[in-house]
Amino acid sequence: MTQTQQAGAIIRQLWLQASRLGKQLDNSLGAVHGLALSEYMVLQALMQAPKQQLRRVDVAEALGRTASGITRMLRPMEKVGLVAKGAAERDGRVSLVTISDAGREIYLNASLSIEQKGQSLLNNLEAKERQQLLQLLNKL
Numbered sequence: 001m002t003q004t005q006q007a008g009a010i011i012r013q014l015w016l017q018a019s020r021l022g023k024q025l026d027n028s029l030g031a032v033h034g035l036a037l038s039e040y041m042v043l044q045a046l047m048q049a050p051k052q053q054l055r056r057v058d059v060a061e062a063l064g065r066t067a068s069g070i071t072r073m074l075r076p077m078e079k080v081g082l083v084a085k086g087a088a089e090r091d092g093r094v095s096l097v098t099i100s101d102a103g104r105e106i107y108l109n110a111s112l113s114i115e116q117k118g119q120s121l122l123n124n125l126e127a128k129e130r131q132q133l134l135q136l137l138n139k140l
Contacts, residue, residue: 021121022037024117024121025037025040025114025117028113028117029110029113029114032110032113033106033109033110033113035106035110038063038065038073039073039077039082040107040110040114041063042059042063042070042073042074042077042083042097043082043083043099043103043104043106043107043110044107044111045058045059045062045063046059046083046097046098046099046103047099047104047107051098052098052099052104053086053096053097053098053099054096054097055094055095055096055097056070056071056074056095056096056097059074059097074097077103080102081100081102081103082099082100082102082103082106083097083098083099083100083103084097084098084100085097085098086098
């Protein structure tokens with residue numbers, strides 16, 4: 001196998017495994033917390049942000065999504081009270097998204113579920129292999 005073929009095989013396998021993992025996490029989070037994995041990732045981005053708020057375009061950038069896709073995702077999250085929207089103090093044209101108290105609580109509970117599911121999914125890897133995998137993924 002050439003290096004180019006190997007690179008293609010790695011990319012295909014990464015995509016396939018990410019899709020499978022995403023489906024499993026979606027199912028787990030949805031069943032227990034009523035939350036999709038993409039919604040969880042929005043909450044994570046907000047939890048890590050200064051003042052736990054971001055511009056919608058920054059949420060999109062953090063998740064590798066389009067701004068319009070994030071806007072569509074945020075509407076139902078606003079309706080159920082996970083996030084709130086507002087305008088920036090300095091520029092009313094800028095839309096900010098802030099995590100709510102309910103969103104914070106669901107995020108923390110869902111994080112425990114993600115960690116437990118991750119533990120079972122990575123059960124076949126030794127601690128050293130897990131660390132290596134994390135380092136390799138961060139290099140990408």
